[in-house]
Amino acid sequence: MNRFFLTLIVLIIVSCKNTKKEIVFSRVANLPYYDEASFTPKWIAAKSDALTSFHQIPNFNFTNQDGEKITQKTFEDKIYVTDFFFTTCPGICPKMTTNMAILQKEFINDAAVLLLSHSVTPTIDSVAQLKKYALDKNIGKNWHLVTGDKKEIYDLGRQFYFVEEDLGIPKGIDDFLHTENFVLIDKNKHIRGIYNGLNTNAVQQLIADIKTLKKEDIKF
Numbered sequence: 001m002n003r004f005f006l007t008l009i010v011l012i013i014v015s016c017k018n019t020k021k022e023i024v025f026s027r028v029a030n031l032p033y034y035d036e037a038s039f040t041p042k043w044i045a046a047k048s049d050a051l052t053s054f055h056q057i058p059n060f061n062f063t064n065q066d067g068e069k070i071t072q073k074t075f076e077d078k079i080y081v082t083d084f085f086f087t088t089c090p091g092i093c094p095k096m097t098t099n100m101a102i103l104q105k106e107f108i109n110d111a112a113v114l115l116l117s118h119s120v121t122p123t124i125d126s127v128a129q130l131k132k133y134a135l136d137k138n139i140g141k142n143w144h145l146v147t148g149d150k151k152e153i154y155d156l157g158r159q160f161y162f163v164e165e166d167l168g169i170p171k172g173i174d175d176f177l178h179t180e181n182f183v184l185i186d187k188n189k190h191i192r193g194i195y196n197g198l199n200t201n202a203v204q205q206l207i208a209d210i211k212t213l214k215k216e217d218i219k220f
Contacts, residue, residue, distance in 0.1 A: 030216075031184075031209055034191040037162040046216065056189035057160050062118070062146035062153075065130035065139070070116075070146050072189070079213055080114040081206065083182050083197055084157050086121040087133040092180050096197040097137055100182070104143050106207050113210060115143040118157065120177045122147040153177075161191070182206060186213055 032041030035055035044050050062070045081103055085093045100115060107113040119125035125133075130145040139145065154177050157163045163179040184193035184206060193209050195202040 031192045031213055039194050054190060057185060060152060060156060062148035063127055064144040064146050065127065065134040067127050070144050075114060077187050078112055078114050079187060079210060080116050080185050081182050082116040082161060082185060084118045084120050084163060084177055084179055086119050087125050087129055092198060096180060099197050099200060099203045102203050103207065104140060108140060108142060112214060117145045118153050119147045120153065122150050122153060184209060
């Protein structure tokens with residue numbers, strides 16, 4: 001075979017293997033902020049006084065798969081990604097867990113980045129049940145699966161993380177909370193991004209955005 005055509009074939013094969021590349025940069029130099037359910041981005045300058053009164057995730061009190069108390073103190077000076085799931089979910093949760101595991105692997109040795117998954121069936125997902133799930137899914141120390149008061153979990157999801165898309169439709173404690181969204185929270189408890197937890201490209205974008213967020217040095 002002609003050497004030129006042989007080289008060309010090799011280059012095509014290599015090119016095909018590398019078509020799916022990891023997203024390594026955010027789409028913007030500085031991530032926006034979010035403060036309501038439509039997730040309209042707010043472009044606020046770093047260290048602006050406006051951030052001191054901007055929407056934040058409030059204090060909470062949960063228990064993780066190891067029986068440890070999990071509060072905002074756990075995430076002090078940390079970036080974290082949060083979602084809502086339940087261990088017996090046969091639908092979207094397994095895929096979400098698989099994609100959250102991609103984040104776990106990417107930042108496994110980075111103490112500045114944590115993961116937080118809230119059970120939306122806390123009466124079923126006891127500490128023992130969460131521990132079994134964690135062992136089955138190889139969930140490590142940087143990923144907290146939490147259970148606790150159902151109303152607190154649901155209020156956080158709907159009123160502060162804004163994870164549901166039913167804008168303007170009031171929901172109560174008896175309306176099941178089920179969402180595929182991952183939410184990115186910065187060191188100051190501000191929302192900096194929302195991502196489809198079922199989409200691997202969105203997860204790669206989330207990884208890139210976390211790396212961008214790590215470059216910020218804003219602490220109030």
